[in-house]
Amino acid sequence: MAVVSKRPFVIEHLRKAQMIELLAQGRRLDGRSLLDYRPIDIKCNVIQKANGSALVSLGNTQVIAGVKIEVGAPFPDTPDKGVLVVNAEILPLASPYAEPGPPDEDAIELSRVVDRGVRESGMIDLSKLVLIPGQKVRAVFVDVSVLNVDGNLIDATSYAVVAALLTTKMPEVEVTPSGEIKEKDSMIPLPASKIPVSVTFARIGEAMVVDPNSEEEAVMDARITLTTIDEGHLCAGQKGLAGGLTYEQIMFAAETAKIKGQEIRGLIKKAVSSVG
Amino acid sequence: MGKLINDGIRVDGRRVDELRPYRLEVGVLKNADGSAYIELGKNKIIVAVYGPKEMHPKHLALPDRCVLRCRYHMSPFSTDVRKPPAPTRREIEISKVIREALEPAILVEEYPRTAIDIFLEVLQSDGGSRCAAITAASLALADAGISMYDLVVACAVGKVDGVMVLDLSDIEDKEGEADMPVAVMPNLNIITLLQLDGILTHEEFKQGIDLALSGCRKLYEAQRKALMEKYFKGGLNQQEEAE
Numbered sequence: 402m403a404v405v406s407k408r409p410f411v412i413e414h415l416r417k418a419q420m421i422e423l424l425a426q427g428r429r430l431d432g433r434s435l436l437d438y439r440p441i442d443i444k445c446n447v448i449q450k451a452n453g454s455a456l457v458s459l460g461n462t463q464v465i466a467g468v469k470i471e472v473g474a475p476f477p478d479t480p481d482k483g484v485l486v487v488n489a490e491i492l493p494l495a496s497p498y499a500e501p502g503p504p505d506e507d508a509i510e511l512s513r514v515v516d517r518g519v520r521e522s523g524m525i526d527l528s529k530l531v532l533i534p535g536q537k538v539r540a541v542f543v544d545v546s547v548l549n550v551d552g553n554l555i556d557a558t559s560y561a562v563v564a565a566l567l568t569t570k571m572p573e574v575e576v577t578p579s580g581e582i583k584e585k586d587s588m589i590p591l592p593a594s595k596i597p598v599s600v601t602f603a604r605i606g607e608a609m610v611v612d613p614n615s616e617e618e619a620v621m622d623a624r625i626t627l628t629t630i631d632e633g634h635l636c637a638g639q640k641g642l643a644g645g646l647t648y649e650q651i652m653f654a655a656e657t658a659k660i661k662g663q664e665i666r667g668l669i670k671k672a673v674s675s676v677g
Numbered sequence: 678m679g680k681l682i683n684d685g686i687r688v689d690g691r692r693v694d695e696l697r698p699y700r701l702e703v704g705v706l707k708n709a710d711g712s713a714y715i716e717l718g719k720n721k722i723i724v725a726v727y728g729p730k731e732m733h734p735k736h737l738a739l740p741d742r743c744v745l746r747c748r749y750h751m752s753p754f755s756t757d758v759r760k761p762p763a764p765t766r767r768e769i770e771i772s773k774v775i776r777e778a779l780e781p782a783i784l785v786e787e788y789p790r791t792a793i794d795i796f797l798e799v800l801q802s803d804g805g806s807r808c809a810a811i812t813a814a815s816l817a818l819a820d821a822g823i824s825m826y827d828l829v830v831a832c833a834v835g836k837v838d839g840v841m842v843l844d845l846s847d848i849e850d851k852e853g854e855a856d857m858p859v860a861v862m863p864n865l866n867i868i869t870l871l872q873l874d875g876i877l878t879h880e881e882f883k884q885g886i887d888l889a890l891s892g893c894r895k896l897y898e899a900q901r902k903a904l905m906e907k908y909f910k911g912g913l914n915q916q917e918e919a920e
Contacts, residue, residue, distance in 0.1 A: 506773045509766050521855075521875050625871065635882050638857070638873030643745075643780035645867035648886065655882055 417620050424608035430616065436657060438612045441665065443560060443672035445568040453569025453591075455672070457561040460614060461551035464489075466543060466561035470571045472532065472582050473540040483530025484540035487516035489547065489558050496550040510641070515545070515559045515599070518628035518637040522597035525566065529592040532576055539571070541591065552614035555626050559599040560669060567593055567673045596669055597636055598662035599628040602654050609650055611661060625651065627658035631666065681849055682838045688849070689718075693842040696832070696892055697803075701813065701903035703820050711821025713903070715813035718846055719803035724813040726821040728793035743788035747776035749810055751799040771807050772797075778811050778831065778860040778870035784824040793823065804850035805833040808858050811870065812896055819904060828900050829869055831860035832892035834885040836877060841884050843892045857882075859889035863897045 420430055427435055439460030448454040451467035473484060489512040493501045504512075519525070530539040543565060545558050570588040577583060603613035603621035613621055623644030628637040635655060640646065646654075681688055691697070697718035706712035709725035716722075732738035749772040753759050764772075775797065783793070795817065797810040808831035815829040835845040837853040850856050855875025861868050868886075877885060 506769050509769050510773055513766065513770050517874055521873075523876070627873070630876065634876050634878050635873060636876045638871055639774075640868070640871040641774075641777060643777050645781040645862065645865075645869040646871070647867060648890075651868060651871065651886065652883065655879055659879065 416616075420617070420620060421606045421608075424605055424610070429610065431614065435608060435610045436661065438661070438665070439614065441560070441668055443564050443669060445564050445672055445676045451565075452571050453565040453567075455561045455564035455568065457557050457564065459551075459553055459557040459560075459612065461549055462547075462553060462557045462614075463549040464545055464547045464554070464557045464561045466545045466558070466565040468565045468569045469542045469544070470569070471540045471542065472537055472574075474536065475531070475538045479527075480535035481531055482527040483525075483538040485516075485520060485525055485527060485543070486540070487519060487543045487545070487562055488512050489515060489545040489554075491547040491550065491554070495547045499550065510639070511554055511558060512545075514555055514626055514637070514639045515562055517639070518559055518597045518599050519543075519562060519566070522595050522628065522630045522636040524563070524593055524595045524597055524630075526592040526594065532574060532582055533580060536580075537576075537582060541566075541569075550615065552616075552618045553601050553612050556599050556601045556612060559597070559628070560665065563596060563598070564669050564672055566591060567596070567669070568676055569593075595630045596666050597628050597630055598665045598669070599626050599637070600654075600658040600661045600665070601626040602657070604644060604646060604650060609653060609657075611657070625654050627654055629659050629662040633659045633663070680838060681852060682840055682842070687837070687842065687846075689846055691844075693840055694888060694891065696844045696895060697846065699896065699899060701816065701899050703816050703903045703907040709817070709821075711817040711819065711823070713813040713816035713820060715809045715816075717803070717805065717809040717812075717844075719801055720799070720806050720809045721801040722806065722810050722813055723798050723800060724810065724817040725796045726793065726814075726817040726823070727796075728821070729788040729791035729823070730794075732790060732792040738790045738792070741789055742785040743783075743791040743793055745776050745780050745783065745785070745793050745795070747772045747779070747795045747797070747814075749775055749797045749799070749807065751802055751806075755799050755802045774870055774872065775807060775811055775814065779814055779818065779829055781867060781869045782815065782825045782827050782829045782862055783818065784826065787824050793818075793821075802847075804845040804847045804856075805858065807831070808833050808860065811860050812900065816900055816903060820907070827862035827864045827867075828897060829860050829862055830893045830897045830900060831858060831870060832889050832896060833858040834889040834892070836875065836881060836885075841881055841888055843888050855881075855885075857885050857889065859886060859893070861890060861893050863890075863894060 860870030
């Protein structure tokens, strides 16, 4: 895990002024319009030793997610549910500003916001992961490594986690009468249904843009991430940074998250189906 | 799962748009520059503000503004099962969102090179502790005399038995379908905290925010009263007469 300095990019006042001027005209420094994502590339099954994996590029932001499935004990307060753990690390190789060390609050927030999106969407039916109620369940560990930092780690991480889970295969198991778990040779997918898609907005001045890059993140006033499921309903949200949002800006984000989420859901489906 | 709402009445006897009983008090700790205490349902939270003060370590100081630091912490005895005293990942995330909910209200440029520390201790937890903590923290900031654009007040809403309800209790939070904490600067209409856990339609989302804002307005009145109680004991009129 690494710590990335809060303001990795020193943006000169002139450049910030130029950015805000362009935003007022509905354009951005890298040529995108306000509601354009950078090119999204999703490749599944990139790590053979993992049960599921995905490599996601969002412009220059790059993350890799791997799923490992083990047999373990359930949490005491949910004896009838399997275990799902999502954890994200920003590797020291991901940015000149990243340093090794315990996870800082940004890395913890990243993990928890992505985890919340997957968990609250009901994407994985955890009740189907129970082997012996109260004693043995499947534990699904999703670990994400950020390989290159260029803004919007939340969305890149979220798409990688979802694509990796959708392509996860695990051995079928048999519970012997003596309570032992035996793995069989046949592989089955995870009980996954919905596809949660997060859409992250940055407020820069009065403008709301999606998918901010590092340069935009260095000057943004507030951030909001909203996650939707297939039906368009919202399932998770998180406002970030030391700025506020108006009621109208939040409603705009909610509507846009639905539309953009649908587009990106198509990309994830395509990437998942291309590996079978 | 038992039914949590019967004929529009919740398990603790409240209507869907009703807050739990609350009590706010300003200036409860002698050593702190500012402090406040809140009870909301079973929540008992004490907040202290130290600062603006010299920043340590010095290299973290900013030349043009102050740095806000927040520590939300739950006492080991505050929960049903003992919570080990070391900060959990949940507490670290909540500390961050609370800081980011309060910071928009503070005139940070007035205090260059300094730090403002906000310590929020949950002595007893119930649903919505981060919201109650924010409501108390902005009182503690005001008590410390820190320049602010507005108070910040927070309140959670959620979906329980398919209905949007105000100010979730512990059981409603755990067994309900969704939980959405909201913080607002009520005079500026700027929302400074928004989190969502659980599935809501767009209609429910909008309804939820409206409901949360109505709850925040009630708590805002209580905040004002608590400040008056400390600073204008005899009431505003009496003070005017004295002048």
